[in-house]
Amino acid sequence: MDKDVRVRFAPSPTGALHIGGVRTALYNYLFARKTGGTMILRIEDTDQTRYVPGAEEYIQEALAWAGIELNESPWTGGPFAPYRQSERKASYMEYAQKLVNEGNAYYAFDTPEELEAMRERLKAARVANPQYDALSRMQMRNSLTMPEDEVKARITSGEPYVIRIKVPRKEEIRLNDLIRGWVMVHSATLDDKVLMKSDGMPTYHLANVVDDYLMKISHVIRGEEWLPSAPIHVLLYKFLGWEEQMPQFAHLPLILKPDGNGKLSKRDAERHGFPIFPLQWTDPNGGEQVAGFREEGYLPDALVNFLAFLGWSPGSTEELFTMPQLIEAFSLERIGKAGTKFDIDKAKWYNQQYLRMRSDDELTRMLQEQLDKNEVEYAPETARKVALEIKERAVFPQDLWKDGAVYFIRPARYDEAVAAKKWNAEAATIIEQFADAVENSSQALTAEGAKNLLQEVLDKNNVKIGRVMQAVRLALTGLGSGPDLMNMIEIIGNKETAERLRTALHQLQVNG
RNA sequence: GCUCCGUUCGUCUAGUGGUUAGGACGCCAGAUUUUCAUUCUGGUAGCAGGGGUUCGACUCCCCUACGGAGUACCA
Incomplete structure (x- = not known):
């Protein structure tokens, strides 16, 4: 019988949410929606x-921005509240106690120094695997090596202690990972x-098992970095008598740095000049500010698709x-096993695709924002x-402004390389006559009208269009490249066109 | 060191015993264009290596190599 699907994303509030965390949240979300779960x-x-x-x-803002909706959370509440482990503190000790009572855990009083000494000792003895385990625990200060009343006395006197799981000495622990298949680990x-x-x-290990059980979690979808400790969790389910509900x-495979190998880090992102956090983040301690995908102009649906x-x-x-299509298509079986390198070029391509799919109204609003x-x-x-004119060449919303500025602002200077190459007496003559023609035109020029007008001038002087267009562009925009010029004339109007042409004629030296 | 996980073009991937190993990004070239970009067309490039199993392995098994993760009173 299938349980209801209930999945959780369980970040710890230690800073900005890493992009890998966003992907983990996304996969959980897609799976929940796909299965009608929570x-x-x-x-x-x-x-x-x-x-x-x-x-x-x-975290809350980042997930909302990405379009990942939560059915239950500290903010939305839910039937299993509270959703903050610090607020569930009371319940964990009860289960830890139960483990101790049943001989599956024990109290330990070792100081950090003693633990360090133990590791050193084992290392010196060339023990392959120096750790607190079935082999070493009987040499340590814990409730397995002390008389019961001494343990009680220490605890009641307020001496600090921890509770450790008592891992069986010899046992095969098996777990059937949905992505990797059977994983077997020896308890030793x-x-x-x-x-x-x-x-x-509690530590993560106890807290996540207890809470997943209490919250009736059906699937734990998390990063591969948890795989090595999963057997401990399996053991806990067993000890707690929750095997059936496990x-x-x-x-999930890890997200790796684009070059070389290793987990993607903030440093890699900075080195390559791309964000690693969904939103801009300001460190409350150092005040250090790091970039976010949102602020860099990435569209949430593009980033989600990419992720x-x-x-x-x-x-x-x-x-x-x-997102709805992702939900429809998603399945755990189609998740790969191997780590994935982060390719920002692909992310940019997605952004471009999504940007041009935006409605005319939205594109206009984006440009207006930049203009303001x-x-x-x-x-x-x-x-x-202008927004529609630029849309095909933009990757980010801010490109609308970058490429669109020339429509609103006259050139402050003229690209020298282009001037040297394309500005000559012939071009100046044509442009002067063209300026006259534009001024004398009785009606507002359309792109087609402008083209015809220019063609007339060209014909009269017996000049081919290819010889002067770049000069016209230079005069109008100061640049050597950009969108269609005749459309531009239509957009900025006769007067502005003529004035720009005149200014250029004034400013630019004719050589050659 | 030890444990676990992984390995198809530079990158993301499709592929579940018989394919000319497919797509996308990037890159390169050509076409279009008033330039750049877009668009279109084409191209480049890959099964880590070695053993098996099989009539036949990218596909199954083993070993090696390489890579990654974990190895805290952090999650």
Whole structure:
């Protein structure tokens, strides 16, 4: 019988959400929607020393921006609240206690120095796997090596202690990962992980198992970095008597740096000049500011599409998928096993595709935003025409402004290389006559009208169009490249056109 | 070191014993164009290596190499 699908994304609020985290959240979300299940967000804040103010708000805003909706979370609430582990603190000790009572966990009083000494000792003895385990625990200070009343006395006297899982000495632990198949680990290679810390908080291992059980999580979809500790989690389900309710696991391939190898880091992103965080993030401590995809002009649906394809593919040759289409096509089986290098060029291509699919209204609004930001005066209908004129060549919304500025602002200077090559007496003559013709034109020039007018001038002087167009462009925009000039004349109008031509005639030296 | 995971064009990938190994990004070339971009067309380039199994392996098994992750009272 199938359980209801309930998945969770469980970030810890230690800073900005990494792009890999966004992908993990996305896969959880797609799976939940695809199966008609429930998407849950749980904040894993059991390490108070690493808590960063603002991180939670950041996570919330980032997911909302990406279009990842939450059915249950600290913000939306839900039947299994609270969704913050720090607020569930009370429940963990109960289960840890149960584990101790049943002989599956024990109290340990070792100081950090003693632990360090133990590791050194084992290393010196050339033990292959120096760790706190079945072999070494009987040499340590814990409830397995101390009389019961001494343990009690230490605890009641307030001596700090942790609770460790008692990993069986010899046992095959098997787990059927949905992406990797059967994974088998021998218990002897596992160490007695701390379950409850001396500050009374659980570690990830205990907290995630307890909460996943209590929240009736059906599938744990998380990064591959968790695979090595998954056997510990399996053991906990077993010890707690929850084997039947144990969720299915799916460990996602990692996102790697674009060159060389290794996990993608903030440093790699900076080195290559692309963001790694969905939103801009300001470190509340250092005040350091790092870029976000959103601020760099990436469209959320483009980023989502790109991210979805980083480790997953629908099996068809289509590449453009909106969120509903992703949901429709998604399946865990089609997630790859191998790590994936981050390719920003592909992300840019997606952005370009999505940008040009935006409606005329949206494109216009994007340009207007840039115009306002740059304090440029404009007529709304002009902004619209320019936006449509630029749209095919833009990758980011800010390109609309970058390439569109010439429609609103006269050239402040003229590209010297182009001037040297294309500006000559012949061109100047044509441009002068063209300026006259534009001024004398009784009606507002259309692109076609402008073209005809120019052609007349050219014919009269017996000059081919290719010889002067670049000069006209230079006169109108100051640049050597750009969108169609005749359309530009129509957009900026007769007067502006003529004035720009005159100014250029004035400013540019004729040589040759 | 130890444990686990992985390995198809530069990159993302399709491919589940018999394919000219397909697509996309990038790159290169050509066409179009008033330039650049767009668009279109074409091209470049790959099964890590070695053993098996089989009539036949990219596909299944083993080994090696290489890469990654984990190895905290962090998640």
